[in-house]
Each structure stands twice: as structure tokens, then as C-alpha cells.
Amino acid sequence: MAIQTQEDRTDPYKISFEWKDLNLFIYLEGEFGLKNLTAFNADIHREMSRQKLNSVTIDFSKVDYLDSAAALTMVQIQKDAIARNIPCQLVNLNDEAKGIFSVIHEEALNHLSFKSSQDHDDFVRKIGQSSLDIASDFTNFVTFIGDFMVAIFYIIRHPKTLRGKDVLFYIQRAGVEGLPIVAVIGLLIGLIIAFMSYLQLKMVGANIYVPALVSFAMIKELGPLMTAILVAGRSGSAFAAEIGTMAVNEEVDALHTMGFDSVRFLAVPKVLATIIVLPILTVYADFFGIIGGMIIGVTSLDLTMKTYITQSVKTVKVFDIVTSLIKAGVFAALIASIGCQKGFQVRSGAQDVGKFTTSAVVAAIFLIVLADSIFAIMFYYI
Amino acid sequence: MDKEDATPIIAVKNLSARFDENVVFEDLNFQVYKGEILVIVGASGCGKSTLLKIMIGLQKPSAGQVLYQGFDIVNADEKELNLYRQNIGVLFQSGALFSSMTLKENIELPLQEYTDLDPATIDTIIKMKLGMVDLAGYENYNPSELSGGMRKRAGIARAMALDPRVLFFDELSAGLDPVTAAELDDLIIKTNKALRTTMVIVTHELESIYKIAHRVLMLDKEAKGIIAEGKPLDLKKNATDPRVMSFFLRQLPAGPAEQRFYVS
Numbered sequence: 113m114a115i116q117t118q119e120d121r122t123d124p125y126k127i128s129f130e131w132k133d134l135n136l137f138i139y140l141e142g143e144f145g146l147k148n149l150t151a152f153n154a155d156i157h158r159e160m161s162r163q164k165l166n167s168v169t170i171d172f173s174k175v176d177y178l179d180s181a182a183a184l185t186m187v188q189i190q191k192d193a194i195a196r197n198i199p200c201q202l203v204n205l206n207d208e209a210k211g212i213f214s215v216i217h218e219e220a221l222n223h224l225s226f227k228s229s230q231d232h233d234d235f236v237r238k239i240g241q242s243s244l245d246i247a248s249d250f251t252n253f254v255t256f257i258g259d260f261m262v263a264i265f266y267i268i269r270h271p272k273t274l275r276g277k278d279v280l281f282y283i284q285r286a287g288v289e290g291l292p293i294v295a296v297i298g299l300l301i302g303l304i305i306a307f308m309s310y311l312q313l314k315m316v317g318a319n320i321y322v323p324a325l326v327s328f329a330m331i332k333e334l335g336p337l338m339t340a341i342l343v344a345g346r347s348g349s350a351f352a353a354e355i356g357t358m359a360v361n362e363e364v365d366a367l368h369t370m371g372f373d374s375v376r377f378l379a380v381p382k383v384l385a386t387i388i389v390l391p392i393l394t395v396y397a398d399f400f401g402i403i404g405g406m407i408i409g410v411t412s413l414d415l416t417m418k419t420y421i422t423q424s425v426k427t428v429k430v431f432d433i434v435t436s437l438i439k440a441g442v443f444a445a446l447i448a449s450i451g452c453q454k455g456f457q458v459r460s461g462a463q464d465v466g467k468f469t470t471s472a473v474v475a476a477i478f479l480i481v482l483a484d485s486i487f488a489i490m491f492y493y494i
Numbered sequence: 495m496d497k498e499d500a501t502p503i504i505a506v507k508n509l510s511a512r513f514d515e516n517v518v519f520e521d522l523n524f525q526v527y528k529g530e531i532l533v534i535v536g537a538s539g540c541g542k543s544t545l546l547k548i549m550i551g552l553q554k555p556s557a558g559q560v561l562y563q564g565f566d567i568v569n570a571d572e573k574e575l576n577l578y579r580q581n582i583g584v585l586f587q588s589g590a591l592f593s594s595m596t597l598k599e600n601i602e603l604p605l606q607e608y609t610d611l612d613p614a615t616i617d618t619i620i621k622m623k624l625g626m627v628d629l630a631g632y633e634n635y636n637p638s639e640l641s642g643g644m645r646k647r648a649g650i651a652r653a654m655a656l657d658p659r660v661l662f663f664d665e666l667s668a669g670l671d672p673v674t675a676a677e678l679d680d681l682i683i684k685t686n687k688a689l690r691t692t693m694v695i696v697t698h699e700l701e702s703i704y705k706i707a708h709r710v711l712m713l714d715k716e717a718k719g720i721i722a723e724g725k726p727l728d729l730k731k732n733a734t735d736p737r738v739m740s741f742f743l744r745q746l747p748a749g750p751a752e753q754r755f756y757v758s
Contacts, residue, residue, distance in 0.1 A: 216622055220622060229639060
């Protein structure tokens with residue numbers, strides 16, 4: 113193969129050493145580069161430490177190729193020798209080699225590293241920074257909610273400014289495209305609850321309560337919660353990544369300079385679409401959960417389909433369905449707004465997009481669970 | 495550098511590129527000589543970037559060959575291409591430094607991957623490379639903390655990490671102020687003189703072209719190929735082709751305005 117590479121470039125080289133009294137003459141021959149740097153460096157050092165030296169002369173007259181790293185090594189060898197009070201000379205350099213040596217600047221090699229403003233190594237400082245970050249996260253979220261409310265009131269007063277097409281687009285994205293996975297997860301959860309409760313209830317002969325347990329658990333708790341977590345993973349992250357990438361590409365700045373309110377333009381359609389689709393997806397998940405329970409009920413519990421449905425319907429009250437939908441709506445608002453807000457926080461680079469997308473999902477799931485706990489207590493007292 | 499006493503390091507033979515029906519260029523033939531600075535120019539859409547992508551092995555042409563020291567990189571498999579890529583360095587338009595890493599880590603990456611050097615040697619090499627591009631001391635900085643010109647220089651330092659034989663530059667001075675662009679030109683000239691690195695540069699900046707180019711290659715969208723080749727000042731003085739003249743003299747092509755601005 114004609115191609116020369118770092119891997120197969122053997123940089124064929126030969127070094128001859130000649131001693132005249134205590135003066136060492138080193139004759140270099142061939143190619144000296146990154147690939148054989150470690151080897152020839154070791155050769156020269158070995159020879160130089162063999163015995164007492166008065167002077168070293170390195171001869172370059174037969175060098176065919178030299179790269180900057182090899183030249184740097186020669187300079188280092190010279191510096192080491194001089195540090196040991198041994199005069200060291202580099203001789204017979206051709207123009208090409210001289211050019212390569214000219215790029216090595218002593219002051220650059222000894223230059224102290226500037227401290228980056230992003231270096232926060234000490235522990236106390238890190239704790240302080242994290243506390244400030246948490247505080248500013250909270251402030252940012254509250255500010256975002258404020259901006260969002262302003263945008264909503266503006267849209268109520270000027271309904272034509274709502275970007276309907278975008279709302280429909282995100283309904284499609286977050287809702288319609290999420291139907292299959294919501295159905296599968298709902299069905300499997302229904303199956304699992306029915307199966308696990310059957311294993312326990314059959315011991316007391318209470319199989320008949322399995323449909324009630326499945327429908328109650330699905331509608332009151334698991335349906336809204338599981339769907340919300342799924343949507344947080346699918347859409348919340350997508351919103352953060354989308355707005356974040358726009359921020360990196362200065363598209364958000366462009367919106368501002370064109371006089372658009374970025375929250376109204378980018379966040380409102382996403383939040384509205386999610387508030388519309390999440391309750392629908394929840395009903396869908398509930399339905400498939402009950403179907404999943406029914407599969408176990410009919411196949412393993414000797415219940416007829418009619419009995420199963422009657423038992424399910426008897427347990428569920430309209431109040432439960434309404435509260436479940438309200439919960440879904442609130443979860444939707446949390447997921448979408450946290451996703452958008454995290455997206456707006458992105459400042460620079462791919463790493464920031466990743467960081468805020470992760471943070472959007474984590475924060476959304478945390479807030480969902482927190483809100484769910486609050487709802488549980490609230491509905492108990494109603 | 496004289497063409498006559500130089501050996502070609504890259505030879506492009508009968509190269510064609512097309513996207514579906516759209517032919518970008520056809521039957522390109524040219525050579526890049528060892529140690530020269532070749533500048534590729536042409537109006538937007540003439541295929542400069544496509545040509546560059548093919549030459550660095552990021553894109554396959556629809557026909558033809560790109561020979562690096564006689565080795566065809568078009569028909570090379572991924573492993574062979576990787577070996578080729580260790581011999582070249584590329585500076586992308588935006589610098590393309592990895593934003594999650596400091597400058598030191600950016601330059602360190604190829605050295606760690608492709609050499610057996612110990613960390614102390616790598617550190618010294620990094621310091622030397624940063625010194626070469628006038629960024630001594632900036633090793634702990636993240637790319638986001640640097641200005642556009644500094645980012646480009648850091649990109650050059652990374653591209654030169656393995657002492658490549660050929661350096662490719664995409665839109666060298668795009669988006670830089672004249673002073674920074676001039677500094678970059680000086681850096682290019684200095685590096686080329688000192689290290690004899692062959693350079694292939696895509697740029698529009700006339701000032702830069704006159705200053706740095708040993709040879710210019712002009713591509714044209716309509717001709718779907720090379721319409722001029724030569725030393726920049728020769729092209730400016732002796733060109734007869736109206737397209738070449740209008741580019742080097744920075745004038746609108748002759749003809750009625752409505753024809754000039756007609757968009758097909």
C-alpha cells in the first residue's frame with residue numbers, strides 16, 4: 113500500500129554513536145516522527161547516560177524526514193543536557209529542518225496555563241455553586257410560568273395569534289404518535305396487576321374482586337401516572353432538545369430580534385398540545401389496562417366477559433374518572449412547561465442540550481410524583 | 495513553489511459528483527503538489543464543499559478517483575480510509591472543536607489514540623502546538639470561552655496534532671474580522687513555510703487568496719468543472735473568461751441587470 117500512516121509508518125531510522133574521548137557524536141539517519149519518537153528518544157538517552165560526558169553533538173545531515181514532535185524531542189534532549197552542564201549542539205540542519213525547529217517557541221513550552229473561568233475545583237465552591245444553581249433553577253421556572261401566563265392572557269385577548277398549526281403538529285407528535293406505546297404499556301400493566309392480585313386473592317377465594325382492583329388502580333392512579341411518565345420521556349425531552357438546539361443556533365435570539373415573544377411562539381403550542389393529548393392518552397391507557405386485566409380474568413379466573421365488565425363498571429365512579437383527567441391535565445402542564453423552560457436555559461453546545469434534556473425529564477418525573485401525592489391527599493378530603 | 499520541481503501528493507482523476515439528477519461537477523482532473531497552498535474558489539453552489547468532502551473521504555463521488563500518494567481513497571474501505579485520515583488534518587468552517595472538552599483534551603485526543611507517547615511528552619507537544627498557533631497558556635479553556643478567531647486557530651492546532659502531510663481548510667476566513675483573518679493568513683503562510691505542509695483551502699476572501707495561494711483552482715456551476723487554474727495574480731491580470739475576471743476583479747458580470755439577477 114502506498115499510503116503512509118501513523119500506524120504503519122515505521123519511520124525507518126538509524127542512529128550511530130561515536131565517542132571521541134568523552135565527547136559524544138550522534139548521527140541521525142532516516143525519518144524521525146511521532147511513530148518512532150519513543151524508540152529513538154530512548155536510544156539517545158541510553159547512550160547519553162552510559163558514561164561521563166563532556167559534550168554532545170547531534171548531526172542532522174542524513175535526516176530525510178522530521179516532524180515537529182521529533183524536533184521538539186531533540187530540543188528537549190538538548191535542554192536536558194545543558195541542565196546537566198553538558199554542552200549540546202544540533203548541527204548540519206538543512207533548511208527544511210530549520211523551518212521545523214522554528215515553530216518551537218521556548219516561551220510557549222514554559223507558558224503557565226491560564227485559569228479557565230469554568231474551573232471550580234474546590235469542594236466548598238462546588239457546594240455553593242450547586243446551591244446557587246438550585247435557587248436559580250427555581251427562579252427561572254417561576255419566571256417562565258410568569259412569562260407563560262402573560263403569553264396565555266395575550267392569546268386570550270388576541271386568539272388569532274395562537275399558532276394553531278403548531279398546536280396540531282404537537283398533538284400529532286406527542287399524542288397520535290404515542291398511542292402504540294401507551295397502549296402496549298397500559299395492556300401490560302393491566303395484565304400484571306390482574307395476575308399478581310389473582311395470585312393473592314385466589315387464596316381467600318376473592319377472585320371476583322380482581323376486575324375491581326384492576327380498574328380502580330388503573331383509573332385512579334396508574335393510568336395517569338404511567339402515561340405522564342411516558343410522555344415526559346417521549347415529549348418533555350423532545351421539547352427541551354428542540355428548543356435547546358434552536359437556542360444554540362441563535363434561532364431563539366432571532367425570534368427576539370424580530371419582535372416575537374419566544375415563549376408564546378415556541379412554548380405555548382407545545383404546552384397546549386400536551387394538555388389536550390395527555391388526558392386522552394390516559395383514557396386510552398386506562399382502557400387497555402382494563403382489557404389487559406380482562407385477558408387474565410377470562411383466561412385464568414373463569415370469569416365471563418360480561419361479569420368482568422359489570423364488576424369493573426360497578427367500582428368506578430364518575431368522580432374518579434374526572435379527577436384522573438384533572439390530574440392528567442396538570443401533569444401535562446408540568447411536563448411540557450418544564451421541558452420548554454429547560455430548553456430555553458441552553459446556552460452553548462451539544463453538551464448543554466444533553467444536560468438540560470436530562471434535567472427536563474428528571475424534573476418532570478419528580479414534579480409528577482410530587483403533584484400526585486398532593487392530589488392523593490386533596491381528593492381524600494373532598 | 496514551482497509546479498515543475500514538485501511531486502503530486504494528491505491526484506484527482508475524472509472525478510464526478512451528482513445528487514440524483516443534479517450534476518455538481520463532472521470529470522474533474524487536477525493535482526495537489528507537495529508543499530503547496532492550493533486554493534479552491536468559485537461561486538456558491540459550484541461544488542467546492544462537495545469536492546472537499548470527497549477529498550477528505552467523508553463523501554463518495556459518483557465516479558472517478560482521488561489518489562493520495564498513488565493510493566485511491568475513493569475505493570478504500572473504512573479501515574484504509576482511517577489510515578489515510580491520520581495523514582491529513584481538516585479545519586472545519588466553525589472550527590468543530592469538541593465543546594465538552596478543553597483545548598488540551600481536543601488536541602490530546604488524536605495523540606492518545608494514534609501514538610504510544612507518554613502523557614508528559616503529549617503535554618509538551620500540546621504546549622508546542624498551542625504555541626504554534628499563538629494560543630500558549632490556553633490549554634484549560636473550553637471552546638465556548640474563545641473568540642471566533644481563537645477557535646479557528648485552536649482548530650488548526652488540533653488538525654496539526656499528528657503532523658499531517660496535508661491540511662484541508664473549509665471556508666478559512668468566513669465570519670472573521672479583517673485583522674483576525676490577516677493573522678490567520680500569516681499563520682497559514684508561516685506554518686506552510688516552516689513545516690512544508692501541503693494545504694488545500696476553500697475560501698472566498700480575495701485578499702487572502704492573493705496573500706496565501708501558490709495556485710488557485712476556480713470551479714464553476716454552469717461549466718460543472720474547472721474554468722481557471724494558475725497563480726492568483728496571473729489570473730487577475732491575464733484572465734479572459736468573464737466569469738474569472740468578475741471574480742478576481744470583484745465586479746458584476748457584464749450584461750443587463752435583469753439577466754444577471756435572473757434566478758433559474
